[in-house]
Amino acid sequence: MYASNKNAASPCTRRSLRMPLPAGALRVCRRIAAVAATALAGYAGVALGAAAPAAHAAHAAHAVPDTIGQSVLACVVCHGEEGRATPDGYLPRIAGKPAGYLYNQLLNFRDGRRHNAAMSRMLAYLSDDYLREIAEYFASVDLPYPPPQAPAASPAALAHGQTLVRRGDAARQLPSCAACHGPELTGVEPAVPGLLGLPRDYLAGQFGAWKTGLRHAQAPDCMAEIAERMRPDDVAAVVNWLASQPVPADSRPAAEAPEPPPMRCGGVPQ
Numbered sequence: 001m002y003a004s005n006k007n008a009a010s011p012c013t014r015r016s017l018r019m020p021l022p023a024g025a026l027r028v029c030r031r032i033a034a035v036a037a038t039a040l041a042g043y044a045g046v047a048l049g050a051a052a053p054a055a056h057a058a059h060a061a062h063a064v065p066d067t068i069g070q071s072v073l074a075c076v077v078c079h080g081e082e083g084r085a086t087p088d089g090y091l092p093r094i095a096g097k098p099a100g101y102l103y104n105q106l107l108n109f110r111d112g113r114r115h116n117a118a119m120s121r122m123l124a125y126l127s128d129d130y131l132r133e134i135a136e137y138f139a140s141v142d143l144p145y146p147p148p149q150a151p152a153a154s155p156a157a158l159a160h161g162q163t164l165v166r167r168g169d170a171a172r173q174l175p176s177c178a179a180c181h182g183p184e185l186t187g188v189e190p191a192v193p194g195l196l197g198l199p200r201d202y203l204a205g206q207f208g209a210w211k212t213g214l215r216h217a218q219a220p221d222c223m224a225e226i227a228e229r230m231r232p233d234d235v236a237a238v239v240n241w242l243a244s245q246p247v248p249a250d251s252r253p254a255a256e257a258p259e260p261p262p263m264r265c266g267g268v269p270q
Contacts, residue, residue, distance in 0.1 A: 068137045074122060075134070083138045090201045095141040098253045100191030102135035104218065104267040113216040114209075145197040145247040152200065153240035157233070161241030164234060165195075174229055175262040177238070180222075185242070187253035191268045194253060200243035207235045218266030225263070 072083075075094070079085055083095035094102060108114040110123040110131070123131065151158055163169075165185070168176035178185060180192055187194035195203075209215035210227035217223060227235075264270060 068133055072134055072137060075138070078118070082141050082143060084141075084143045085199070089199055090205060092198055092202045093145075094138045095143050096251060096253075097139060097193050098187050098189050098191055099132075099135045099139035100189070100267070101187070101193045102138055103132050104191060106131040106135060108217060113218070115214055142252075145251060148197075148246050149200055149243045151240060151244040153237065157237045158241050158244070160233070161237030161239075164238050165241060172229055174226065174234075177242075179259070179262050180257075180265070182254040183258060184248050184250075184254065185245070186248065186251050188257045189253050189255055192253070192257075192265075194247075194251070195242050196245050197247045197251070198243065200239050203239040203242060204235065207239065211235075220264050220266055222263040222265035 076083060078091050079094050080091070083093065085091055085093035085095075105114065106123060106126075107128070109116060109119040110126065112120070153161070164174065165177040168174045168179065177195060180188070181195050182188045182192070185195045206215060207227050207230070210221075210224045211230075213224075215224075230238075261268070261270070
C-alpha cells in the first residue's frame with residue numbers, strides 16, 4: 001500500500017528544509033510542489049482499497065523524477081519556461097544568471113531583504129544548501145534571448161542613458177554600470193548579474209525599490225547608494241537604454257572583472 005511517495009521531488013523534503021515545519025506550512029510546500037501533490041493524490045486513491053497490482057500501476061503512472069529540474073517547476077510558472085521569461089512585463093529572466101547572484105537573491109527574499117509575498121512564502125523554510133542547488137540549476141541553463149524592446153524614450157534620453165551606463169557621472173559619484181556589470185553588461189562571475197535582456201518594467205521597479213528602501217542587499221548595499229544618487233530622469237534614461245539593447249551572441253557572464261569594482265558590494269567577492 002502506498003500512503004505517500006517519499007522520493008517525489010519537492011522542496012518539502014528533509015534535505016531541503018532548514019527547520020521543522022510549523023502547523024500549516026506543509027500545505028504551502030505542497031502547493032509549491034504541485035507535481036508531487038498530484039502524485040500523492042494518486043497514492044491516496046490506492047490506499048483506499050485498490051489491489052496490489054493496481055497499486056503498483058498507479059505508482060508507476062504517478063512517479064515523479066527526483067531531480068532538481070522537477071523541483072523547480074514552481075519557479076517557471078512565473079519566470080517562464082526554463083526560467084527564460086519574456087521581454088515584456090515585470091518578471092525577470094533567471095536562466096543563465098551567475099549562480100552566486102541567484103543564490104544571494106534567494107537568501108534576500110527568504111530573509112526579508114527583498115519583499116515579494118509569493119517568493120517569501122515559497123522560500124521561507126528552505127535551507128541554504130537547497131537554495132544554492134536551485135541557483136546552480138538556473139545558472140547552468142543556456143537559452144537564447146528574445147529581441148530587445150523597442151525604445152520608449154527620446155533620442156536625447158537614450159543618449160543620456162548610454163552615457164551613464166558606459167561612463168557614469170564622476171561629478172555625482174555615479175560609477176558606470178559597466179564598471180560592475182561587465183563591459184558587455186552580461187554580468188561577472190560569481191555574483192554580479194547581467195543587465196541586458198531584462199524587461200524595462202522590471203529594471204524600473206528595482207530602481208524604485210532601492211530608492212524607497214523596499215529592496216536591500218547584504219551590507220554594504222552599493223546599489224542602494226547608487227540609486228539614491230540618481231534622479232528620476234537618470235533612472236528612466238538608463239532603463240530605457242538597457243531594455244532596448246540586444247544581448248550579445250555570447251551572453252555568458254564574464255569570468256572576472258577587467259578592473260577592481262569602484263565600490264564594495266555585499267555578497268560580491270572583492
